[in-house]
Amino acid sequence: MKRSQLDLRNEPVGSLLWKMSLPSITAMLVMAFYNFVDIFWLSRLGPQTIAAVTVAFPIQMLFGGFGVGTGVGAGSFAARRFGADDAEAANRTAGQIVFLSISISAVIIVPGLIFHDAILRLFGATDEILPLSREYFIVYLFTIPFLIFMISAGNLFRAEGNPNYSMYALSTAALLGAVLDPLLIFGLGPFPGLGIGGAAWAAGISQFATCLLSLRLFRTPASSYRIRREHLAPDLPVIRAIYRVGVPSMVMNFVISIVLTFYNHILGSYGPAAVATLGIIFRVQGLIIWVLVGIGHGVMPLVGFHFGARLYRRLIDTVNTAVKYAGILTIASCAFLQVFADPLIGIFTQDPGVMAIAVPALRIFALSLPFAGANFTWISMFNGLGKGVVSMSLMLLRDVLLLIPLLILFSMQFGLAGVWAAQPAANACLFLGALYLAKREFRSFPASGVASSSDK
Template identity: 50%
Template sequence: MNDKSLNLGKGPILPLLLKMSGPSIAAMLAMAVYNLIDAFWLARLNPDAIAALTICFPLQLIFGAVGVGTGLGSGSYASRMFGAGETAKARKTGGQAYFLAVVLGTLIIGVILADPESVLRIFGATTGIAPLARQYLVTVMPGVPFLFLIMITNNLLRAEGRPHLSMYPLLVVAIISGILDPLLIFGWGPFPRLGIRGAAVAAVISQIAGALLSFYYLQHGSSRYRLSWSDLRPDFRIILSIYQTGLPSIIINLVVSLCMLLHNHILAGYGNTAVATLGIVFRMNGLVMMTLYGIGHGLMPLVGFSEGAGLHSRLMTTVKVAVRISAGIALASLLLVEAFAPSIASFFSGDHELQALTTTALRINFLLLITAAPSLMWINMFIGLGRGTTAMVLLVGRDTLVLIPLLLLLPSVFGINGVWMAQPLASALAFLFILYWTKRQYRIFESRIVQPMTRTETC
């Protein structure tokens, strides 16, 4: 196992960004492919099963919001501490993040299991799919703390310059889940037929395995963290620093969950097939968005380190390289989906109504990638700088002031197609505001630059 840490402040930017992003992209794509496979098998079970999974998706976004927010805050703070030479504070950050994962994971399990039926009704479950949604939700809940541990460690490993290790726990989750899914859903071989509950059991088993591997990497002899029991004791100054960046990210993802909830309620009026279509579209979109998130995850520690070390010229060049790469991926993905949408829809189901809805929804929804790709890189720049509040204002403003009104207005004019149109339009409008704030931040960087970039800081 190669545990050599990368030097985040030296060397050509493009290769370094690819090294930092590559493992995260691989892991994210593996998870996205698993989610697609999950949807594929459940769609084969019956359309109501994929609709039930889609109803649970906003709740999974809430779980992800807590894990991602805590992880991003921890990784951003740790990378800045490493950049500033404060290794002890960076190591302590790992212990605090693990403490938070266990406490928050246990709290969420208690809240959800206290009354799962009421929770699912709030998130749009109809009478026909509520029992299936409850089976999945109740079964998947024990895996939440382990999911948090994976998300947090993923960010901590990137913060210390070991991105190649950050991908393996997620790969383990994807591989184990992908193998167990059809076995437990359909009862192949010696395995029991559990239906939608089988998908949840596969998820929990894989999350436990991924969390154990994550903890091993953080405790390995080559790690700069090497947690001790004293690091796990609450340090409220570090926790405050984590959530100064992480809390805005949590709020961002909670608003995303609110928008998904609204999608579910609106589409429920068009029938369970429309809800199932949303699940397929979001998973296909996730293939590309996970790739873009992977680039963003690689960008954040580079930004944080450069900010901590005062390398502002290098920082700007790094962000510009990330924007160019992400925009190219987005354009290629859009063209492929526009050309092959019918084939993609038929892959998931033989149901003609579901195929027709999915084809149209894919072609409309994927238009959002053109503006979402650069916007996401700039948002990750602000998070890497510890400016989580700025990222929150920009993204929450997009969803609350633009997306939600469009979701409420457009279906009355364009019918179900108005639901698919809302996100691309909201993304395009938000792009203008995010671009403005990015240029404003660049002017601040430029005012701090004393010396020009060296040749090694270019790509």
């Protein structure tokens, strides 16, 4: 293992989890800051612009799911291969993300350009916001190959014990995007004013720059990957191994996309202000959710490595420590949002119609956070174990069997308040199911694993 890398086998669990998670948390917070800045500038164009971007969000989740699935699958497989001292298989895995990023994007972009209006209407665009959604969506399509590669590369960096590389790459994308946003939305100096399309251009340019940086980082001496030309050719056994974990992760993103589509259609009946509220809430809660994602990014490669090395006690301690950290964060965050919902919404809009809907909506939505911390950790654990089907089943339980029915039922019974209340109810039920499965998984491990120096 390189000197710049962490000692995944022997370092104490608490500090190792912190060191693995902190770079991802930092990168995720920078990404959340970028999303904050993005919606802040777009909100200056009016609630309809926020609504138009919100309508495009489930489509982004759908297409971005290919990046998440490829990245989670590649990262999980590479971590297990490194744990088993099979570096060549990890190298082949890294090479495949280039091929997969290009080939998947080609399949998405062409039909997207042909059927853009039909796609946008399917995902909830009304006549009022369709032109703005179209303007944003068409530019977004061309960013997909960079997005898939960027997400996948970040997972591979974490899998080799180099989480700082992932932080550098994602932070580059976020900071560059935050700088370009106002320049391309409003037009400053030599930059043209592109309106809502400028936000999509800013994202695409920043993601392209991040891909170039990631390719450079793969070639540094500190990286364990040694990618050769032959690794870029399609390798079906490796691709199957990637998507054995990756497909369930994709499905999880696809299901989230479906849920957001239901939100868009239901909220669309209340007007653009209600749809814009959903977009604002996602940005505010995103500051907490992205931290949970960062913790999950730290958990997954550690679980994969410890499982591959048969260090079961360390695996369990890692997961339990992560659940504790996530729980403290989410309970405190929920309390904070209850108190400061009004000024937080005011950052994005002073429109009375949006404020009247968004402030109580944020307070209700925040009630889901205390359950979300543990849920994210346990789902990341199953991904790290290579049990993506279990992770997918948990997400399907929440979103298909619980959230969508509750969303429809609660909206019929309680109106807008019911729309917001469906999320906390579904997350609470998922918590119970995930807790049961995590405990059952722990009991399935052998009573003793391979000892490490930190365990003695």
